[in-house]
Amino acid sequence: MDLPSVLPGRADAWMDALPQAVLLFEAGVDALTVMRVNAAATRLWGVPQERAAGRPLLEVVRRHTLEALAERGGELELEAGGRTLRCTAIRAAPGQPGALIVEDITAHRRREAELREATAVLSHEFRTPVTGLRGVLEALEYDMPQGLAQSFVRQGLQEVERLARLVEDLAVGFRPTRARTLPLAEAFARAERLLAPELAARGTTLTFGADHLVRADPDKLLQVLLNLIENALKYGPPGQPVEVATAPRGSWVEVAVLDHGAPLEGTEGLFRAHTRGPHATGQGSGMGLYIVRSIVQGWGGQAWTERRGERNAFCFTLPGGAGIG
Known part of the structure; x- marks a missing residue:
């Protein structure tokens, strides 16, 4: 069963339920022609199905980058209007439509950036107690009065406690x-x-x-x-x-x-x-x-x-x- 035969009816419902923007197209004589857009694609490009069907793909997506992707197939990420879009294209074949699938991954990229920043902050916070411990251990390599040695040991224990609290924060999230x-x-x-x-x-x-x-x-x-x-x-x-x-x-x-x-x-x-x-x-x-x-x-x-x-x-x-x- 080819894809065009299942487009009407129930297929419309599942396509419209997808969170990704999906545009189906066929290869015309001079350009790629839109066959179907789902609800997410309508929200993304602002062109409803009744206006999109039969129009050149470029008129709907309004980006030569996406038209070229649809022609050759493959994947790319695109920055548009402050959003990051992951675009995947399947080329049209004889008797079969092609597909352009666009997913908004802005929130995913933002979470990745937040994770990188949190990692940088944590590595910076770990540096201080680690530096303190290094200094204590280097000092304890040498002979010194017992009272002074005990003072260094207490200082080292304080830094160990700080490291332990940082590890706890990593395990359960940042506590109050x-x-x-x-x-x-x-x-x-x-x-x-x-x-x-x-x-x-x-x-x-x-x-x-x-x-x-x-x-x-x-x-x-x-x-x-x-x-x-x-x-x-x-x-x-x-x-x-x-x-x-x-x-x-x-x-x-x-x-x-x-x-x-x-x-x-x-x-x-x-x-x-x-x-x-x-x-x-x-x-x-x-x-x-x-x-x-x-x-x-x-x-x-x-x-x-x-x-x-x-x-x-x-x-x-x-x-x-x-x-x-």
């Missing part, structure tokens, strides 16, 4: 934030301890502003601080001090990481995913500041950068109260 009230000094002390080897190697000093009570996920707050301070160490002049300033802003607390780097241009774009500054060198994912803004916005705050005198200031806000230091 583990926010609690804590003094900023607690996060500052953790950051300074983790960054001590890099500070010593660069001959740089790191100072912190007044303490404040804040409400945040301690690990996320540490992630923000480490990203911003590491950026300041990496892109600021060697040996120049880095300051972490704090200030109350009503019911919020502002934290600013200040360095002596060159003035920045297009600062808003720095917070986009996979974006690096014009003076960035070496390898990098371009995800650091994007992660910072995502975390800060997650607790309702803001993240931005500005020039303060002779220094660059990378700032963020988080829920807090009155200073306690």
Whole structure:
């Protein structure tokens, strides 16, 4: 039984039920001629069956790319009107119609992009505890007083706990934030301890502003601080001090990481995913500041950068109260 013989009646119903746009055509003397379009094809090209039947295929699809695909057969992806379309064509044969099948895969491609971005974010978040563990293990290779060794072991266990929480998040999805009230000094002390080897190697000093009570996920707050301070160490002049300033802003607390780097241009774009500054060198994912803004916005705050005198200031806000230091 050939396909034209089953087109009327019940075939119309199952074709119209398909989510893909289907256009059946035959090879005419001068052009491909439309025989049938289903409901999805009518929505896609805006031409109902009664107007499409008998017209040249190009007049219905209005793209030479699709006409050429129908003539030769095969597959391609097409960007049209902000959508991604997967197009498949079966050539017409003697006595048999050809078919052009178009599937909207925009949502699928968007999910793929979101997965790639989530993977980049997770790899960046894993980097911090892994770096901390490496430093601890390298230190424990050497003989040292028992008290100091125990301090390194405690630090390593903290990083193992952070890794365990990240693994749990991977297994069950991103859980609600583990926010609690804590003094900023607690996060500052953790950051300074983790960054001590890099500070010593660069001959740089790191100072912190007044303490404040804040409400945040301690690990996320540490992630923000480490990203911003590491950026300041990496892109600021060697040996120049880095300051972490704090200030109350009503019911919020502002934290600013200040360095002596060159003035920045297009600062808003720095917070986009996979974006690096014009003076960035070496390898990098371009995800650091994007992660910072995502975390800060997650607790309702803001993240931005500005020039303060002779220094660059990378700032963020988080829920807090009155200073306690």
